[in-house]
Amino acid sequence: MYFTDRGIEELSTRRGEEEVSFEWLADQLRTFLDLNPEFEVPVERLATWLARLDDDE
Template sequence: MYFTDRGLEELVKRRGDEVVTCEWIAERLQEFTDLHPEFETATERFATWLARLDDPDD
């Protein structure tokens, strides 16, 4: 189990029934990066990965 699994499990437990948009997720990621600029690279990589999930060239 990765350390992040605990946070992901909490996310599902607390918000698992919510329906959100990609715009909402992008806004939360921007807020997170504004509060924690040291995670800018990881956040950018995660957002890019999400954006390209269905791209067969990636």
């Protein structure tokens, strides 16, 4: 188990029943980056990966 799995599990447990829009998620990521600019690269990679999930390889 990766260390980050704990955070993912907490997210799933606490908010797993909620429905959110991608616009809401994008706003939360922007806020997170405003507070934690050192995470710009990993957040950018996650956002790009999520945006391209349906692209043909």
